[in-house]
Amino acid sequence: MHTITKGLTSLAVSLTVLAGGFLSPFTANAAEMDVKVQVNDELVQFPDAQPFLDDNHATQVPIRFVTEKLGYDVKWQKEGDEIKVMLNNNKHSITLVSGQKEAEIDSNRVEMDTHAEFQNGRVYVPLRFLSKASDIPVQWDASSKLAILSKDGNKHAPDYELFQSTAYSADPSENGGYGAFDYMGNPLGIGTVAVDPTVIPLGSKLYIEGYNFNGLPAGGMYAYATDTGGAIKGKRLDIFIPGSKKSLQKFGIQTIKVYKLSN
Template structure:
């Protein structure tokens, strides 16, 4: 990482960041352990965050999404109630009322019965619904970006490109020689962990939440990961991210330089 400025930065940051209570907002970097998003959903220009349940393709090749996270982005109020072993979900906004029950293909849109291509599901405490059904029921067009397994819902009716940028990526370890002599701490004073990335703050503001994919290295979550921009480095300039990976300097040399996709997530 060649971070010759981190030592001074860790000391200086207290005068500016600590006063705002920003130190250690991401304890243990546990956020990076979340399952990667094999299927992603974007509403207009915003990638939808799925903190504890991820979209997936079911046996019918339909994209199933946790209903709350997507529908709230679409402006729906979400209500649910338990009916035996099933969950009934009711969605309301200023245009539509939608109701469905987990395990069933039958649903209602504005009190009119309809049948989904595949049934809604309830698993791990979340109700999943076919994304295509939500799109049709809400009169919102959806497009598919095959290069990123990304479904884009155009809530405003306009065309939207995939909301990621290509960055050059490198990797660094906790070796003091790469961390200003201070060892396993990031710029914000947090312990280094999976999900720590160093950035150029003029390109990605410190504290930004990211989703990164496209890397190829066994020491990182397969497919992609949530990450936070909480570190900097003297050689990290422009569209470059430096990803912390547990291991020795020598083992991380295999990472080299890679091109990754970086999604900047809204708070």
């Protein structure tokens, strides 16, 4: 289980990282990704709006986060209750309107299988259409609900690694006798994980899934590697979960998928 001596060293590391602009860990309100998108070998981050499958079973993605990875300049304008989006890069020009199936690719009118959507201030575009319009192949990994866009034209495997995972609580006995703070001085919370810094650098952003425990967001969650542990070595990860030390013993040892996100 999780043991670490925290104190002056932890405080010094915390102040150093905070001075460099490090942000607090994600908390429970960080939504899980029902559908994930990878461009080449990098999982795309969706901090405040998540991809989803629409009624036509098409993958809809927040347009800005994906198109920026594909090198597009994004412009939009409101037209009544609809949003007109214009995408341009050195190869293609794409125009589409939320709620409409018709779109333009390099001034040629085309019809999409499903329309773009405007929800909660975000425009979502069918990923399959974006892939076809950009001449970028897409493959679907059903086991992880992961769409992989091969911008470079090469075949890419899902960008995750399998880790052995345990769970720890805020009990002082699991925190070197100290309070409910991680190695960097942040309060422990959902999204805090302890890692071996030689495998996952401290401060890394992660997306983890594959665990099975009622105290964690169902499906998966964003996390920050901000804690360490004496027993956390190699490809092992310790997930903080609110609750008693005894209640977390039910977590046991589980195999999870860990996606490393760029900072």
